[in-house]
Amino acid sequence: MQTYQNTNRARRYKAYVSTLGTTQIHLRNPMIIAWWSAAFPGFGHLLLSKYLRGYVLVLWEIIININANVNLAMIYSFNREFDKATMILEPRWxxxxxxxxxxxxWDSYRTSVDMNKVYILADRENARFINFQITALEINYLDKRKPWIAVMWSFFMPGAGQLYIHRIVTAFFLMIWVVTIVYLSHFLESVHFLVLGNLNEAKEVLNMEWLLFIPSVYFFAMYDSYVNTVENNKLFDNEQRNFLMHRYQKPNFDLPLTLNKRDR
Known part of the structure; x- marks a missing residue:
């Protein structure tokens, strides 16, 4: 007996609202995505909502980087000690x-270009999607939030900005790695000695190999929270506009795009 797949649905959606977060596609600059992948492998994929691929690359970057002594080689290079930088690198890693x-x-750039094409098609189809999810564990819904607040919380604690816009999995992932990196780099201990005025101890206690991870993670958390807050606000406006047009606007209603001079 032949079975047929149910095709009573749209081909493409611009967003998916779940209890763990809101995943959406929107236009992106492929060069910016590629730059974030160069700054820290996996970050470009996380910006594209390619979470599993991004998490794998982030884990790979940290594990391989530490074993290959890449960050240590960069530190020696910054100090113009190129011989030490060459000697400390582990060829096997x-x-x-x-x-x-x-x-x-390469993959983040290619994926960004492809997803821009998919977004254009999805935007033309303008398919309706569920904008509210409630379960026993969480509630998620489209809402407008302030981008600067997301950036502020990400500055104080990377991942908090993602919690503000309900990107739960990414928030936990960032928080776990930030705590790990800050602990292993002894960053807070260095800040403690710096506040006490012990500059030499503040410098000696630092683990520079782990410290070099902090800028990338901090700035990515702020950038990611800002961009996704802005795009979530656009998505909310689009969904609200579609709802009002479908529910209240008559098909024969001519919406004026400009005002007459006497109406101004």
Whole structure:
């Protein structure tokens, strides 16, 4: 007996609202996505909502980087100690690092270009989607929020801005890694000694290999929270407009786009 797949649905959706977050597609600059992948492999994919691929690349970056001593080599290079930078690199791990690093940049750029095309088609179809989810564990719904608040909370604690806009999985992922990196780099201990005026101890206690991860994670958390807050606000406006047009606007109603001079 032949069975047929149910096709009584739209081909493409611009967003999916679940209890764990709101996933959406929107236009992105492929060069910016590729730049974030170059700054930290996996971040470009997280911006594209390619979460599983992004988490794998982030884990890979940290594990391989530490074993290959890439950050330590960068520190020696900044100090113009190129001989030490060359000697400290671990060839067995560096040869694993290079191809996947380049792949992350290439794949994020390629995926960004493809998803821009998909978004254009989805925007033309303008399919309706569920904008409210409630379960025993969480409630998620489309709402307008302030981008600067998301950036502020991400500055104080990376991941908090994602919690503000209900990106639960990404928020927990960022928080776990930030706590790990800050702890292993002894960053807060260094701040403590710096406040007490012990500059030498503040410098000596730092683990520079782990410290170099902090800027990328901090700035990514702020950028990601800002961009997604702005796009969620646009998505809310679009969904609300579609609802009002479908529910209240008559098909023969001519919506004036400009006002007459006497109406101004």
């Amino acid at each position: 560096v040869l694993l690092y290079i191809p996947v690093y380049i792949y992350g940049i």
